[in-house]
Structures are given as structure tokens and as C-alpha cells.
Amino acid sequence: MTDLKNKILAAVGEDLKVIEQALAENLNPHFNLVSQVARHILFAGGKRLRPLLMVLGARLCGYSGDHTARFSTIFEYLHAATLLHDDLIDGADMRRGRQVANQLWDNSTAVLTGDFLLARGLSIAADTGLCEVIQTIARITENMSQGEIRQLEKKGDLTLSEDDYLEVIRCKTAVLFEGACRTGALVADAKPAAVQALTDYGYHLGLAFQMADDLLDYTQDIASLGKHAGADLRERKLTLPLIHALSRAPKADRQCMIAIFEKRDFSETEFASLVEMLNRHGGIAYTEARAMAHVQQAKTALSPFADSPTREILMDIADYARVRKT
């Protein structure tokens, strides 16, 4: 697992450096406060996976121009904008091991900086001069806000089905991955089949990535997660491990899981007992299997492309999405 991560990092090290530089340059904020808050969320050890996907997607489609790094920042800005608004909505304390912006500053500043980063992303998208790119970005923002709203509405709702869950993670995660990959192909002026192939790759990768994220919330400790384990549970967000386990557990265990879910302040012991039940009733294994299936679909989507180092990195990233530990 660490080997895979290191292999990917070695292959994309130069790209990440250029993306990092573009993120700082494009920010170019005229105001001190927003710059500070934007930097707090942007430069806190994010993986830059979304911009990287756009850069790699463009390269896979033969693009060799100079603009991918700048355009790729769109996807990190949109992502950061969502995180700022999400943290406020979720009432979370920590993000990537640091205090959240709406606590370090205040709600107003977090909302406005989120708005600014979204606007910055749009401006850069408009600079591509490609209507299809801009339509892609518009669709992303619309889906993401709908996904967040749906998630907020369904908070604490124990009747959430696997389909409801899929719709939420499609909106809040997969469309951004999909959009980044698609934009890479569009910037490279790729043929429709290639655009569609990369779109599919991004979509399935996004689903796998979010499922893995939701698994980590139950299986990882705080040190490597950079936030509290059980955060989803504390925010009363039902994710696939629990949805599946609830559908399979006998009544007594089901009630026990629900009782812990309904508590705002469950103890470590209660959390451990919930995780044990998630394991016992197949919630963890099922989610792993679903994530694996989407990894497989992502990789299959790349089959129209000839073998190349770039294609190999994208295959590796798909594998990594499932096995990552942070």
C-alpha cells in the first residue's frame, strides 16, 4: 500500500509541484483576510488529487500545452470552497488535523471565503474559453450544492437507503472527480469517445474514493485521519457501512446500533462496539466490495486508451483510492 503510494508520488512529483505553484499564483487575492483563510484551507496537506486528475486526463489525451496547471486549480478551489461551507454546516471541529476555519475565524468569514474560492474557480473556467468546460463546472456546482442539501435533509434519517446514499456521494464527490477528468479531455480537444471514457473513469473513481473515505471514518484512528474517527456518526450521517449493517442485523443488534447512532456523545467503548457490529453484519466488507467494484469499473473505463505511463498512473490511482489509509 505504501509502495503504491510512493510509486504514484514519484510519477507525479513534478506535476504536484507545478499544481502547488499554480494554486498560490491563481489565488492572487486582493484582500488580506480572504488570503489568510483561503490559504488555511488550501495549504493544509491536501492531496491535490482533483487537479492532478485533470492534468493527467489532458496528458492521456495528448495535450502538451502549458495551461493545464492553471486550469487544474479550478477543481481544488471548488473542493476547498465546499469544505469551508461543509465544516460550518457539519459543526465539525477539525479538518486535516487543523481547527476548522469557521472556528478559527467565524462563520461569516468562512462563508465569504468559500464564495470567493468558488468564484475564483469559475473565473478560471471562463478563461479556458471552452463552453463545454464551463458547462461542466456549472453542473458540478449545482450537483454539489444539491448533494449537500440532500445530506443535510437526511441527517439522522435511519430510513436512508443505499440508493439515497449513492445519490448523495455522486453529487458531493463523484461529479467533481468526473468533471476534473472530463475537463482534462476537453482541454486536450479529445474525441467524444475519449471524453466519455475519462468522464466514466472519474465518476467511478469518485464513488470508490468516497466509499473508502466513509470506511476510514469507522476504521481509522484520529492521528492518521486528521479528524475524529466516528465524525460521520457524530454528525448523524448515515453512510454505507451502517446502512448495510442495519439492513442485515437481527433486531437486537439493529436496536443497539440505532441507540448508539441516536446518541450525540457516544463513548469510545460504544463506538468500538458499533464498529464490531458493522464488521459482524457485513457493513465493512460490503462497502469494501462496492468500492472495489467501482475501482474496477474506473480501470475498465480506461481500456480505450493505449498503454502509456500516464494510463498506468491513472490505473494506480484507482487502486490507491480503495486502499488508502488517509
Added chain:
Amino acid sequence: MTDLKNKILAAVGEDLKVIEQALAENLNPHFNLVSQVARHILFAGGKRLRPLLMVLGARLCGYSGDHTARFSTIFEYLHAATLLHDDLIDGADMRRGRQVANQLWDNSTAVLTGDFLLARGLSIAADTGLCEVIQTIARITENMSQGEIRQLEKKGDLTLSEDDYLEVIRCKTAVLFEGACRTGALVADAKPAAVQALTDYGYHLGLAFQMADDLLDYTQDIASLGKHAGADLRERKLTLPLIHALSRAPKADRQCMIAIFEKRDFSETEFASLVEMLNRHGGIAYTEARAMAHVQQAKTALSPFADSPTREILMDIADYARVRKT
């Protein structure tokens, strides 16, 4: 004044009806909560001035197609999105005579509905298929968020200059008016000179409109304003009447005005005494004169266009911006 308003309303009655319909149709939200909150802010007696400007701008440039109403909703959605986030940031209680959304529901819902309306606006902009329109919208969102940030940063800052004030109202109001008028011309495929003329018209109209708004905060009672008079003062927002009066008043009155400004809970008597000083030291008259100058510049900007009923309405709207009482 009421005559002018009635004349305008008679001339644009049909347009307003179509815009109203498009606002409801385009909203088409898939989720109940967001629909409710969006409707609360959208259908609370707004003047629809921004969409109307786009429709009239397109007509002035000879557009006769069917799409203006739909495209014009962009500007009302962007406006409503900003209001939702603003009310949260300002800590205001009322808007257009109704309780603000972040109090009726909560901050999270207000933030997300704002995000959704912005996204909806972008999606519709993308549907125009016109890159210049989308670039205009991107620039609007960027400016508006920067204006809000600047306003937040400068809250309570007594050193705010007239230039700082102009920059804030340019960003938070004029760019949206400007963008609506410009988009009208772009949709009509107008020549560059006509696009520029309508852009200038919208810019100056927006400045005049905001100055008139800032005047109303000191000169209007709550019944006609739909919010508390003195709201800007209570939020420690320095606007032109006070900026100018502070720059002209002798030390004693200056200190007296500052003392009232520094208070969070000034009495009605204190507010009345501040307004008296704003009058005495020319703050009100100066702001009126500046608003009038921008009304004049807006009207002059329309001189390249031949006389027509549409041009006359736009001229009337410019006059109305200055004299309106709500």
C-alpha cells in the same frame, strides 16, 4: 415620484409577469427544503430590477427571441444568493419586511440555499452557450464576493474613505447591474459599441441605486423600508452620508457622530440626532448629488441608441433609481 413608478410599471408589466413565471419554473428544485427557502427569499416582493434590465437591454439591441426571460433569472438568482449569505453575515433580523432565512431556518440551510441559487444561475448562464456571458457571470461572482469580504473587513473602520466606499458598492452592486445590462446586449448579439454603452449604463445605474439605498437607511421609516432604519449603522457599516459628514463636521459634532456609530444599541433620539448632523454637515445632500451624477452618466451612456419606447423606460428607470422610496 409615484407617477414615475407607475409609468415604469405600466410599461414593463408584461415583462415582469414573464420574469416572475421564469423565476418559478427555472428553480425546479429537486428538494423540498431548498425550494422552500429559495422561495422565501425569491418571492418576497423583490422589484426584479436586475432581470428586467437584461430583458430591456436585449430588446434595446433588437433581440426578439424567446429566451430573455429564462436567461434574465440568472441575475435574480445571483442577487438572492448574495442576500442569503449577506443576512447571515450581517446578523440582520429582517429583509423586505420578513424574518431572514438564517433565523427562520438556520445558518446551514441559508448557506446551502445560497450556494444552490448561485449554481442555478451559473447553469442557466452555461445554457446560453455564449462564452462572453459566462465570463461576465464569473466576473460578477468574483467581484461580489470580494466586495462582501471588503465590507466585512472594513466593518467599524472609521477611516473608510469615499474611494473605499465606491469600491465596495461597485463590487457588491454595480457589477451585477452592469452584468445584467451587458448580458442583454450580448444575447442580442449587439455590436461592441452597444455592448459597451449598456455596460456603462448598468454600472452607473448600479452606483446610483446603491447610493439611494444607503440614503434610505437614514431617511426612511421601517414601514416602507421593510427593515429597520439605521440598519447599516447598527451593523457598523460606514456609507457615504456618514463618510462625507465626518469629513466636514467640526470636532465636537464629529466626536458625537462617532460615539453614536460606536454604540451597538443607539436610541431613537440618538439616531435622529445623527441624521440631523448628517443633514447639517452635507452628508445627505452630497450623497444625493453623487447619486444624481451617476443617474446622469447612466442616461448619457444611452445616447448612442435611437429614441424608442425601450430606451425611454431605461431612462425612466435611471431617474427612478434616485428618487425611489423603497
